[in-house]
Amino acid sequence: MPETTIQKGQEIELTIDSLAYGGRGVAKVDGYVIFVKNSIPGQKVNALIYRKKKGYAEARPLEVLEESPHIVSAPCEHFAYCGGCTFQQLDYAEQVNQKKQQVEALFRRQAGISDFTIDEVIPADQQFHYRNKMEFSFSNRRWTLPDEGDDTERSFALGLHIPRRYDKILDINNCHIQPEFGNEILNAVKTKARELKLKPYDVKTHNGFLRHLVMRFGHNTGDIMVNLVTSYENPELIQPLADHIHETFPQVTSVINNINTRKADIAFGEFETLLHGSPTITEKMGKLTFEISANSFFQTNSIQAEKLYQTVLVGVEITGEEIVFDLYCGTGSISLFLAQNAKEVHGFELITSAVEDATRNAMTNIITNVRFHKANLDFFFKKEKTHKDLPVPDVIVIDPPRAGIHKDMLKALPEFGAERLVYVSCNPTTQSRDVALLMENGYGLKKLTMVDMFPHTPHIETVGILEKN
Numbered sequence: 001m002p003e004t005t006i007q008k009g010q011e012i013e014l015t016i017d018s019l020a021y022g023g024r025g026v027a028k029v030d031g032y033v034i035f036v037k038n039s040i041p042g043q044k045v046n047a048l049i050y051r052k053k054k055g056y057a058e059a060r061p062l063e064v065l066e067e068s069p070h071i072v073s074a075p076c077e078h079f080a081y082c083g084g085c086t087f088q089q090l091d092y093a094e095q096v097n098q099k100k101q102q103v104e105a106l107f108r109r110q111a112g113i114s115d116f117t118i119d120e121v122i123p124a125d126q127q128f129h130y131r132n133k134m135e136f137s138f139s140n141r142r143w144t145l146p147d148e149g150d151d152t153e154r155s156f157a158l159g160l161h162i163p164r165r166y167d168k169i170l171d172i173n174n175c176h177i178q179p180e181f182g183n184e185i186l187n188a189v190k191t192k193a194r195e196l197k198l199k200p201y202d203v204k205t206h207n208g209f210l211r212h213l214v215m216r217f218g219h220n221t222g223d224i225m226v227n228l229v230t231s232y233e234n235p236e237l238i239q240p241l242a243d244h245i246h247e248t249f250p251q252v253t254s255v256i257n258n259i260n261t262r263k264a265d266i267a268f269g270e271f272e273t274l275l276h277g278s279p280t281i282t283e284k285m286g287k288l289t290f291e292i293s294a295n296s297f298f299q300t301n302s303i304q305a306e307k308l309y310q311t312v313l314v315g316v317e318i319t320g321e322e323i324v325f326d327l328y329c330g331t332g333s334i335s336l337f338l339a340q341n342a343k344e345v346h347g348f349e350l351i352t353s354a355v356e357d358a359t360r361n362a363m364t365n366i367i368t369n370v371r372f373h374k375a376n377l378d379f380f381f382k383k384e385k386t387h388k389d390l391p392v393p394d395v396i397v398i399d400p401p402r403a404g405i406h407k408d409m410l411k412a413l414p415e416f417g418a419e420r421l422v423y424v425s426c427n428p429t430t431q432s433r434d435v436a437l438l439m440e441n442g443y444g445l446k447k448l449t450m451v452d453m454f455p456h457t458p459h460i461e462t463v464g465i466l467e468k469n
């Protein structure tokens, strides 16, 4: 580890070389790493060291001495405070370049994996208004901006979390990554909820009614779902708000009320009621049609998801004779995409509504060689009797949540003896950790491909192709 004389409280001139995973600038002084907040590659800054740790220090810029050739002006009025799209000031080509470097560094340096190829990132054609799902939070603890006076009303906000503050919500008027129409709904719901005097939920005292506004958009169908998440069921309180949405926006095809009585701050109810329209929305991808419930997972960028699934299809290298397992299958989109080229596909998923959606989606698309299984993959394959009737897979696709594959599932994976594993992930940190373990147990990483599903944010989707040694 390089020695350094750098001290906390020191002012220092730094050149930002790259972005670390998560979005902070990285500068080096004689090999010693300094993470610099709110900076982008190519900038020369005068910075203040505010924390010094054993192997690195943290700094914040005091002044930009030389501007980066990659800087662009951020279009979003909330950019300075919202933690969402932290890459907005970086031109898009450089965003993609930085994401590739980050993934490569995680695999090569952090996980110690060397012998694999890495493709250029598949970029996004549409860089704004791309999300087909947005989740906003109601709060009685509004984050006040420095230029807002003492008379600002703080007891109502509808927006997004301030970074690292679970209790504070930044009021949002215009989010540039959701469809424009989503902003109209967002502002109308905010105004009407206040007019109706509906109480926002307090995450500290657990009082209040309105918790989240979740919107889903069928990018290729025009369907729109508005899901109002509340802390208890009260039709008299919620129906006037639902009626207002229905009357103001006839384009909205579903209005749903999810009821989450638990303390956990999640936009996911123990049960739901239908207030207007259909209980699901429909989305189309390629030749396939998907019906999606409020609580089922679906990729949040429909245009890029098609490219992702195409990448998976190339990666599985199937001829029509293979048995494929699709682990963590959500509403079954990968399973259905692959079923057209496989002998048989088995999808496994925890959430009941997603398994039901997946099964219905197979029927709607008249695909008969898929089976969906409700399974908690943290222990499903540990219990012999739950899976003794399943066939042996030739290829396994794995697309776990951000935390990665559970250790017992990871242990069970090589025991299937599949020739290929295709590991899809939205978190290269956990993915590289899991891949390193699979490599100790009979697999080799051949290739990494990345699809940018999340422009302007630090996130990237990665597809790893592993083959049995």
Ligand SMILES: C[S@@+](CC[C@H](N)C(=O)[O-])C[C@H]1O[C@@H](n2cnc3c(N)ncnc32)[C@H](O)[C@@H]1O
Pocket (backbone or CB within 6 Å): 296, 297, 298, 299, 328, 329, 330, 331, 332, 333, 334, 348, 349, 350, 351, 354, 375, 376, 377, 378, 399, 400, 401
């Ligand atoms: C990243 S999504 C992948 C969905 C799907 N492959 C797609 O492209 O739409 C991860 C999925 O894993 C499911 N999941 C999370 N934990 C699980 C577990 N322990 N067992 C089974 N499924 C789980 C989630 O509900 C979610 O649908």
